[in-house]
Amino acid sequence: MTEDTLLQSPLTLRVSGLCKRFGGVQALNDVSLDFPPGKITAVLGENGAGKSTLMTIMAGLQRPDSGTLTVAGTAVSGYSPSQMLHEHRIALVPQEIALCRDRTVAENVLLGREPGVLPSRRRMNEQTRALLEQIDTPIDPRQDAGLLSVAEQQLVLIARALARDCRVLILDEPTTSLTPNEASRLFALLRRLRDRGTTILYVSHRLPEIIELADLVHVLRDGRHVASFDAAEVTTDRLISAMVGRELAAAVRDDGRTVGSPLLEVANLSAAAFSGVSLTVCAGEIVGVAGLPDSGSNALVAALFGAVPATGDVRLDGVRLRVRSPRDAMRAGIGYVPAERRSQALFPDLSVNDNATVLDVETSSRFGLVNHRRLRRMGKARLAEYDVRGSSGGVVTGLSGGNQQKVILSRWLAREPRLLLLDDPTRGVDVGAKSEIHDRLVDVARSGAAVLMSSSDLPELLRVCDRIVVLSRGQVTGAVDARTATEQEVMALATRSVAASPA
Amino acid sequence: MQTAVPPVSTPPAGPRTTRSMVDRVIRQRELGVILALALLCVYGIFGTDGFRSSDNLLNVGQQASLIGIMAVGATFVIIAGEIDLSVGSIYVLVSMCVGMLLQAEVAWPVALLLGLVVGGLCGLVNGVITVGLGLPSFIVTLGTLSVFRGIALLMTNAAPISLDQTIPNIEGFAYLGNGRPFGIPMQLILMLLAVLVGGFLLRFTKFGFHTYAVGGSREAARLCGIATARVRVMSFVIQGVLAGLAGAVGLSFLLYVQGTTGVGLELLVITAVIIGGAALFGGSGTMLGTLVGVLLIATLQNVLILAGVSSFWQTIVIGVVIIASVALDTVVRRRRRV
Numbered sequence: 001m002t003e004d005t006l007l008q009s010p011l012t013l014r015v016s017g018l019c020k021r022f023g024g025v026q027a028l029n030d031v032s033l034d035f036p037p038g039k040i041t042a043v044l045g046e047n048g049a050g051k052s053t054l055m056t057i058m059a060g061l062q063r064p065d066s067g068t069l070t071v072a073g074t075a076v077s078g079y080s081p082s083q084m085l086h087e088h089r090i091a092l093v094p095q096e097i098a099l100c101r102d103r104t105v106a107e108n109v110l111l112g113r114e115p116g117v118l119p120s121r122r123r124m125n126e127q128t129r130a131l132l133e134q135i136d137t138p139i140d141p142r143q144d145a146g147l148l149s150v151a152e153q154q155l156v157l158i159a160r161a162l163a164r165d166c167r168v169l170i171l172d173e174p175t176t177s178l179t180p181n182e183a184s185r186l187f188a189l190l191r192r193l194r195d196r197g198t199t200i201l202y203v204s205h206r207l208p209e210i211i212e213l214a215d216l217v218h219v220l221r222d223g224r225h226v227a228s229f230d231a232a233e234v235t236t237d238r239l240i241s242a243m244v245g246r247e248l249a250a251a252v253r254d255d256g257r258t259v260g261s262p263l264l265e266v267a268n269l270s271a272a273a274f275s276g277v278s279l280t281v282c283a284g285e286i287v288g289v290a291g292l293p294d295s296g297s298n299a300l301v302a303a304l305f306g307a308v309p310a311t312g313d314v315r316l317d318g319v320r321l322r323v324r325s326p327r328d329a330m331r332a333g334i335g336y337v338p339a340e341r342r343s344q345a346l347f348p349d350l351s352v353n354d355n356a357t358v359l360d361v362e363t364s365s366r367f368g369l370v371n372h373r374r375l376r377r378m379g380k381a382r383l384a385e386y387d388v389r390g391s392s393g394g395v396v397t398g399l400s401g402g403n404q405q406k407v408i409l410s411r412w413l414a415r416e417p418r419l420l421l422l423d424d425p426t427r428g429v430d431v432g433a434k435s436e437i438h439d440r441l442v443d444v445a446r447s448g449a450a451v452l453m454s455s456s457d458l459p460e461l462l463r464v465c466d467r468i469v470v471l472s473r474g475q476v477t478g479a480v481d482a483r484t485a486t487e488q489e490v491m492a493l494a495t496r497s498v499a500a501s502p503a
Numbered sequence: 504m505q506t507a508v509p510p511v512s513t514p515p516a517g518p519r520t521t522r523s524m525v526d527r528v529i530r531q532r533e534l535g536v537i538l539a540l541a542l543l544c545v546y547g548i549f550g551t552d553g554f555r556s557s558d559n560l561l562n563v564g565q566q567a568s569l570i571g572i573m574a575v576g577a578t579f580v581i582i583a584g585e586i587d588l589s590v591g592s593i594y595v596l597v598s599m600c601v602g603m604l605l606q607a608e609v610a611w612p613v614a615l616l617l618g619l620v621v622g623g624l625c626g627l628v629n630g631v632i633t634v635g636l637g638l639p640s641f642i643v644t645l646g647t648l649s650v651f652r653g654i655a656l657l658m659t660n661a662a663p664i665s666l667d668q669t670i671p672n673i674e675g676f677a678y679l680g681n682g683r684p685f686g687i688p689m690q691l692i693l694m695l696l697a698v699l700v701g702g703f704l705l706r707f708t709k710f711g712f713h714t715y716a717v718g719g720s721r722e723a724a725r726l727c728g729i730a731t732a733r734v735r736v737m738s739f740v741i742q743g744v745l746a747g748l749a750g751a752v753g754l755s756f757l758l759y760v761q762g763t764t765g766v767g768l769e770l771l772v773i774t775a776v777i778i779g780g781a782a783l784f785g786g787s788g789t790m791l792g793t794l795v796g797v798l799l800i801a802t803l804q805n806v807l808i809l810a811g812v813s814s815f816w817q818t819i820v821i822g823v824v825i826i827a828s829v830a831l832d833t834v835v836r837r838r839r840r841v
């Protein structure tokens with residue numbers, strides 16, 4: 001493929017009067033929008049506002065109840081992924097990435113586009129390498145896709161879109177698990193694609209990045225189009241008030257928490273992904289763990305919950321813990337919100353309610369019999385408390401990504417753990433819900449528990465935590481006071497080479 | 504402290520409109536099979552002679568029972584995200600064990616109980632190997648399918664067992680398979696009991712809830728502190744006991760068992776569960792669905808026979824029904840999520 005096949009005639013994409021209903025939820029309500037060619041258009045809205053629904057309709061993954069999608073002046077008749085992809089050249093990088101994990105990168109990129117009847121592996125690899133080079137991604141096409149980091153998987157999906165000469169590229173929350181560096185490389189790539197004439201649709205909850213990247217911003221609220229802005233002239237505050245329909249008070253830092261005596265003491269903890277980690281979290285304290293994806297920061301949090309094997313000395317309230325499994329950890333009063341919502345936290349076949357109360361099944365049973373009525377009542381109350389939008393009896397996969405996350409958080413916070421471990425707790429959560437979640441973490445700490453969280457969202461750590469411990473390549477490279485530290489300081493520690501510290 | 508977010512009015516929950524009621528009914532997983540069964544019965548009643556006679560209906564029930572008892576176990580295994588291919592071999596092994604014990608003049612309740620223990624142990628072996636070594640249960644039970652039948656053949660030197668009337672109290676044992684209290688076949692009663700108990704376990708107990716959770720996402724279940732290993736092993740044990748029960752009842756029915764008895768049963772059993780709406784990859788399914796699936800297969804066979812369809816066609820029709828019912832289910836699922 002060459003540069004100029006990408007220089008397709010630009011095409012206008014327009015939706016008008018789009019409606020989509022799921023049971024009792026009107027996900028899209030008479031939405032009419034323009035997506036001008038050669039521009040990056042961001043779509044913004046709270047969790048459940050209908051962004052993903054809109055994007056999946058445009059990618060042909062579902063059909064609208066009414067309304068039309070017009071591509072280059074002609075209305076689309078059939079909604080199917082292959083039609084959108086091959087006829088209209090609209091490609092989607094979905095919110096929840098799904099690659100064939102056991103297939104190679106090349107097979108994934110060229111999926112359904114394999115050259116010839118008996119595709120030669122060598123040719124496929126070459127083609128893929130060429131595509132990946134275009135987007136500056138040195139990934140070996142022969143590697144298994146399952147071994148890639150999330151960022152790399154995303155790039156593979158973008159390469160897949162390029163392999164089809166797509167003219168419209170839709171990205172649904174692509175930066176939720178990228179490091180700042182990876183994100184800025186992605187932005188550079190998107191700008192390059194835009195300059196070549198590709199129409200780009202971009203969904204994200206990170207307002208600063210939207211203002212930096214997008215040309216145009218459409219805002220959805222409760223399934224309706226409520227406002228559009230020129231990104232060059234808008235401020236985050238205006239975007240927020242358009243999104244939530246009100247002003248958001250700034251989070252209060254000085255919340256009158258008192259930090260008590262050490263609650264969690266970790267000495268010389270080692271596992272496959274990190275070694276010799278020591279840290280302390282006091283009662284009432286929120287400590288962050290920062291680091292690049294390969295730093296072992298997520299593994300550290302998981303290891304404290306017994307989710308990955310580790311050796312070392314861990315004390316809770318001064319008592320030495322032997323945590324060999326999540327069950328042990330839960331018995332000791334530890335809670336854990338994992339990062340990978342879909343594979344690690346959700347029960348896709350269970351209802352929203354069951355998902356919210358799965359940890360209470362134990363306490364709501366007598367003689368092995370579950371008190372379902374009690375669970376339903378608990379679940380209902382919890383979902384209302386966390387403002388989860390969607391029907392509580394419906395399948396959990398029918399909730400928007402952010403609402404799913406709230407369900408999972410509610411599940412753990414209700415247990416009032418002594419030590420709460422979180423890995424990327426606000427991945428895919430909108431600004432409003434995010435600050436709500438942050439408030440709840442502060443509440444947890446205020447009640448005397450210890451909170452240890454890792455996050456790929458550095459600003460979040462700086463905003464919520466009291467202290468941040470930074471890991472690089474599996475070793476602690478420093479700790480900073482989150483009240484005074486800057487992103488640059490943390491990034492400097494996170495990228496410090498291991499050679500600098502005694503190995 | 505001042506909260507950063509003023510309280511938001513919760514959006515009105517979807518009113519229970521007729522539309523959402525219809526939606527709920529459509530989503531009811533068993534609906535498709537129940538409809539198919541109803542249609543089949545209507546055809547049986549008006550299109551064939553003799554379908555509606557109570558004798559015939561009870562026969563259908565009886566034919567369904569052995570598969571049904573095993574399918575109750577398979578429902579647990581499949582919901583837990585596993586598969587057990589060895590049920591036919593557990594069936595014959597337990598049949599042989601019980602037969603030998605009876606020939607040795609062990610009292611039949613004791614023989615039956617020991618048979619169930621053997622079945623449970625077989626399930627335990629399946630479960631422990633699968634969970635302990637982290638192997639796919641498809642492979643493990645494909646192996647034990649061979650092993651268990653081999654043991655059965657070794658034990659009896661591949662000779663069939665025939666229970667004759669000289670064995671003391673053999674009538675008591677034969678009642679299990681041939682008795683008709685109140686005119687209802689005992690086998691059918693046993694199956695319904697298994698369905699009721701199984702359905703109760705699945706629907707109302709912690710173990711049942713955990714079975715769904717483990718089958719839906721084993722990793723999420725582990726991170727929620729659910730004893731996933733115990734749940735998975737337990738489902739195999741239940742399957743083993745029930746396959747054993749079916750084996751004992753089968754022996755009681757014919758008072759005869761040979762090395763090839765029960766070959767291929769696993770496919771019928773799994774078919775029934777899948778037709779009943781359980782997902783082959785775990786996480787969903789119901790006992791009611793399984794019951795209807797079992798009855799559908801038995802009724803289909805019966806109606807086809809009554810309609811004078813040749814047995815070759817019967818096999819074809821059953822194959823088509825499997826695909827059609829799963830296809831229907833998939834369409835319904837697509838309606839539910841993207």
Ligand SMILES: Nc1ncnc2c1ncn2[C@@H]1O[C@H](COP(=O)(O)OP(=O)(O)OP(=O)(O)O)[C@@H](O)[C@H]1O
Nearest residue numbers: 022027047048049050051052053398399400401402
């Ligand atoms: N398959 C489905 N079944 C039932 N309800 C659904 C389904 N898909 C979406 N919804 C509902 O439609 C609404 C819009 O969901 P959507 O996923 O489009 O939100 P979103 O704007 O992408 O949110 P997020 O930022 O959390 O990803 C939500 O209330 C959601 O519960």
Ligand SMILES: [Mg+2]
Nearest residue numbers: 052095400401
């Ligand atoms: Mg979304």
